[in-house]
Amino acid sequence: MKSLDELRQLREKAQETIRLREQAGGIRIIVGMGTCGIAAGAREVMLAIVDELQKKNLDDVIVTQTGCAGLCEKEPLVEVLRPGEPKITYGYMTADKARAMITSHVVNGQIIGEYVVAKEDDVAE
Amino acid sequence: MRELALHILDIIQNSLRAGAKLIEVEIVEDTRLDTLMVLIRDDGSGMDEVLLERVIDPFTTTRTTRKVGLGIPLMKMAAESAAGDFTIDSRLGEGTVVKATFVHSHIDRMPLGNMADTISTVIAGNPTVDLVYRHRINDDVSGLDTRLLKAEVGEEALTVPSVIEWVKIYLKEGSSYLMEV
Numbered sequence A: 001m002k003s004l005d006e007l008r009q010l011r012e013k014a015q016e017t018i019r020l021r022e023q024a025g026g027i028r029i030i031v032g033m034g035t036c037g038i039a040a041g042a043r044e045v046m047l048a049i050v051d052e053l054q055k056k057n058l059d060d061v062i063v064t065q066t067g068c069a070g071l072c073e074k075e076p077l078v079e080v081l082r083p084g085e086p087k088i089t090y091g092y093m094t095a096d097k098a099r100a101m102i103t104s105h106v107v108n109g110q111i112i113g114e115y116v117v118a119k120e121d122d123v124a125e
Numbered sequence B: 001m002r003e004l005a006l007h008i009l010d011i012i013q014n015s016l017r018a019g020a021k022l023i024e025v026e027i028v029e030d031t032r033l034d035t036l037m038v039l040i041r042d043d044g045s046g047m048d049e050v051l052l053e054r055v056i057d058p059f060t061t062t063r064t065t066r067k068v069g070l071g072i073p074l075m076k077m078a079a080e081s082a083a084g085d086f087t088i089d090s091r092l093g094e095g096t097v098v099k100a101t102f103v104h105s106h107i108d109r110m111p112l113g114n115m116a117d118t119i120s121t122v123i124a125g126n127p128t129v130d131l132v133y134r135h136r137i138n139d140d141v142s143g144l145d146t147r148l149l150k151a152e153v154g155e156e157a158l159t160v161p162s163v164i165e166w167v168k169i170y171l172k173e174g175s176s177y178l179m180e181v
């Protein structure tokens, strides 16, 4: 059973993470969560990302959601923004592909070209 | 979609897009009355009557420039194919209530599916929004009020993966100590 004590212990750690984020300007991951994304499995992809980040102790990565991005047939879509690098959009994602993406792209900075469906030309701030 | 929980996630996305600050999700299962009710209430921008009519039944109205979505019609179909009902009550500037009912034992009723995943997905991506989730099965109630969660860990902590993992398991266990019963 999860307990309130356990939650309160997480509080300290979370506050430290948030302080770190403010300094580092961390990586952002955005999951498409429109009807087409949800129908294609975006919820499982989102939770696999959160789970993998937690397992790898990557609490400083920020995961958010967006609506329909107009690439419905390629859903689930996941965008990765690394500071100073172009935005990468991965398509046809699954929980497993998302976990592989965390190891390769988020941890090691290696884009998985095979999963990429769009790449932004200009550099993210 | 194969789970009601996914339809619910989709309807909540509408509320989020409408700028809701507080979203209430209520599921009531009554096995004696053989009913399942799903209600999603938000305080977002709401809809006027013209839009509301088009949104509920996009195929009977003339679609012109504006793309009409599929989220609401799909949920309506899910309810109607289980001998249920689907209604939306909305007021511009005040908010929206989406309600779907189902015959619990109906052979074509979609399974409720994974509500713990649906609710933790919403919380993870939207830390500033408040969410009240209540699931009643006959006399048992479980759920979560993110205002109580935020009182414990702070709002920003809802973006931290280890906190979301905690929330997901809390929900899976069907707990109720982070809500007002």
Ligand SMILES: Nc1ncnc2c1ncn2[C@@H]1O[C@H](COP(=O)(O)OP(=O)(O)OP(=O)(O)O)[C@@H](O)[C@H]1O
Pocket (backbone or CB within 6 Å): A034, A035, A036, A068, B010, B014, B015, B018, B042, B044, B045, B046, B047, B055, B068, B069, B070, B071, B072, B073, B095, B096
């Ligand atoms: N809770 C709400 N508050 C305000 N407007 C809403 C709400 N729910 C739906 N709407 C309006 O109704 C429209 C149709 O909703 P619907 O979910 O059917 O499709 P959609 O969200 O536009 O697209 P999608 O197919 O991705 O769901 C929305 O675009 C929005 O304008």
Ligand SMILES: [Mg+2]
Pocket (backbone or CB within 6 Å): A035, B010, B011, B013, B014, B069, B070, B071, B072
């Ligand atoms: Mg929608």
